[in-house]
Amino acid sequence: MVVFDKPHALIDVPMHYCPGCTHGIIHRLVAECIDELGIEGKTIGIAPVGCSVMAYNYFNCDMIEAAHGRAPAVATGVKRSDPENNIVFTYQGDGDLASIGMAETVHAAARNENITVIFINNAIYGMTGGQMAPTSLIGQVTQTSPYGRDEKLCGYPIKVCEMLSELEGPEYLERVTVNSVKNIRNAKKAIKKAFQNQIDNKGFSLVEVISSCPTNWGMTPKKALEWIDTNMIPYYPLGVYKDRSANKEAE
Amino acid sequence: MSEKVLMKGNEAIAEAAILAGCRHYFGYPITPQTEIAAYMAKKMPKIGGTFLQAESEIAAINMVYGVSSAGKRVMTSSSSPGVSLKGEGLSYLAGSDLPALIVNVQRGGPGLGGIQPSQSDYFQSTRGGGHGDYHMIVLAPSSVQEMAELTVKGFELADTYRMTSMILADGTMGQMMEPVSLDFDIKPQIEKPWATTGTKMEREHNIVNSLSLVPEELEMLNFKRYERYAEIEKNECMYEEYKCDDADIILVAFGIAARVSKNAVDAARAQGIKAGLIRPITLWPFPKAPFEKAVEHAKAFISVELSMGQMIEDVKLASSCKLPVYLCNRVGGMIPDPEMVFAKIKEIANGGAN
Numbered sequence: 001m002v003v004f005d006k007p008h009a010l011i012d013v014p015m016h017y018c019p020g021c022t023h024g025i026i027h028r029l030v031a032e033c034i035d036e037l038g039i040e041g042k043t044i045g046i047a048p049v050g051c052s053v054m055a056y057n058y059f060n061c062d063m064i065e066a067a068h069g070r071a072p073a074v075a076t077g078v079k080r081s082d083p084e085n086n087i088v089f090t091y092q093g094d095g096d097l098a099s100i101g102m103a104e105t106v107h108a109a110a111r112n113e114n115i116t117v118i119f120i121n122n123a124i125y126g127m128t129g130g131q132m133a134p135t136s137l138i139g140q141v142t143q144t145s146p147y148g149r150d151e152k153l154c155g156y157p158i159k160v161c162e163m164l165s166e167l168e169g170p171e172y173l174e175r176v177t178v179n180s181v182k183n184i185r186n187a188k189k190a191i192k193k194a195f196q197n198q199i200d201n202k203g204f205s206l207v208e209v210i211s212s213c214p215t216n217w218g219m220t221p222k223k224a225l226e227w228i229d230t231n232m233i234p235y236y237p238l239g240v241y242k243d244r245s246a247n248k249e250a251e
Numbered sequence: 252m253s254e255k256v257l258m259k260g261n262e263a264i265a266e267a268a269i270l271a272g273c274r275h276y277f278g279y280p281i282t283p284q285t286e287i288a289a290y291m292a293k294k295m296p297k298i299g300g301t302f303l304q305a306e307s308e309i310a311a312i313n314m315v316y317g318v319s320s321a322g323k324r325v326m327t328s329s330s331s332p333g334v335s336l337k338g339e340g341l342s343y344l345a346g347s348d349l350p351a352l353i354v355n356v357q358r359g360g361p362g363l364g365g366i367q368p369s370q371s372d373y374f375q376s377t378r379g380g381g382h383g384d385y386h387m388i389v390l391a392p393s394s395v396q397e398m399a400e401l402t403v404k405g406f407e408l409a410d411t412y413r414m415t416s417m418i419l420a421d422g423t424m425g426q427m428m429e430p431v432s433l434d435f436d437i438k439p440q441i442e443k444p445w446a447t448t449g450t451k452m453e454r455e456h457n458i459v460n461s462l463s464l465v466p467e468e469l470e471m472l473n474f475k476r477y478e479r480y481a482e483i484e485k486n487e488c489m490y491e492e493y494k495c496d497d498a499d500i501i502l503v504a505f506g507i508a509a510r511v512s513k514n515a516v517d518a519a520r521a522q523g524i525k526a527g528l529i530r531p532i533t534l535w536p537f538p539k540a541p542f543e544k545a546v547e548h549a550k551a552f553i554s555v556e557l558s559m560g561q562m563i564e565d566v567k568l569a570s571s572c573k574l575p576v577y578l579c580n581r582v583g584g585m586i587p588d589p590e591m592v593f594a595k596i597k598e599i600a601n602g603g604a605n
Contacts (some may be wrong), residue, residue, distance in 0.1 A: 041450050041452040041453070043449065044320075044321070044448075054462070056458045057458075061456055062447035062449055062450055062457045062458070063447065063459070063460075064320045064460070065347075065458070065459065065461065066316070067339055067340065067343045070309065070310070070313035073305070073309070073311075073313035073314050074313050074317040074320070076310075077275070077277070077315060077317020077318040077319075077320070077325070078317040078318070078321050079317075080275065080303070080317075081321035081323050082321060082448065085449070103307055103309075104306070104313070107306035107310065
């Protein structure tokens, strides 16, 4: 009896992620959801620029590599090429989604574009070696904020879910994390809902996953997961920020 | 003879794109090409197509990237400053070998420049426009009829060679009205087995991508792409020769400058000066054949441009600098008139040009 196997939607190849990085967990959750919903054959994923740039080598569905920050615009094009039949998701980091691609993010949300966005927030640019991200915390030491992020110099970290929740457009916004078994289970529920919403033509669904970067945070993997609880979650509280359909039902 | 309709150049592009099977248009408002978007906004919803006003030129070109990845004919249009913003996307389209049609109805620059006609994006278009080694097929219409015909041709070439075609027009071509026949022979679209349309669980996954971290592989990809470009240079050059056979002085001009130049050629001929015109229709690939022929008998070329002299470099290259090449130009939204061009012809015929 098989008790644990690789999801079909995930290709059985070595990944390039650092030890202790949570990208692997989140890839797996996305793939499990694709399997369970039976949508692999009609799913097209859009990879970002950043640590997960090579996600196109890991997912078994058709994949597109987008320019930095442009995944929601590319996804808009793909979705509208065959809106009745395809399922389109983007997988983006914080620099990609909340800095260089903020306009694309906001407008795809405002249009309630019927796509699924998986947003990895680890408060740092990992691929380029640990620079300050739009979501880096106040006081966080990075390569480009060597004395700690100073709000007087570079402003405040952006709370994407809170900001997008002010828009009429988006269907569903939830922030989750993957630093414990319980939280991983919740994250999977949110990701699955974000895909189900698209299947049901409900529109723009974004799941922000608070993640760790042991390498660039300069911590052990275990310490990094704890740092999520002690430092990230207080500024980025977990929870549902918008769920239009659920709110309608409640009314 | 087929029926003709009176259309603006911009509208002719839009209608021809629809006839060519394009059902996806993404754009951002900018003068002087807005009629294309307006036409698409009206038509696309009626024929099951997509018109979407993007939040930016950058988003528009990336939406194009998305539809093209999915294997469908798609276009965007803009004018000079907007095309600069699309530069990133143009490079990615090239790096991912994706077909698309881009229209640039040029205006004067640099910077915000003006809104009157210009040809000063010649370098930007014929040399690629974005970063990296690549080309676009650049088509330069000089009538409203050609705006339509080259749009269809642009889609076909883009699909055949898996690259971007650009219609390089100017504000005059976009705005002027002429009778057009839309009775085209539209070829069936070719299969795109590389497209990301979903595996249907029947094939390996397709990947659309421009990243290649192994230098040997990236070099090979560039070599392969340039082999394709060489095929295009061999097979797809288009140009018109006007009274070139016995010409001493040959004007070189495209778009609106070619229309003006034809009048100047006729005026010169009326006064016994043997003038002619080479009108490149593809600016990339730049047609070399008429220049190789011309250098055998002509005495000089005059590059007539709405720029500070950009195409003139290709004229020198195509003629291997065997003859003097003079520039006759107006810029900033100004258009040379036939008298000005004729005066330049006379000056050179009399041996007085510098």
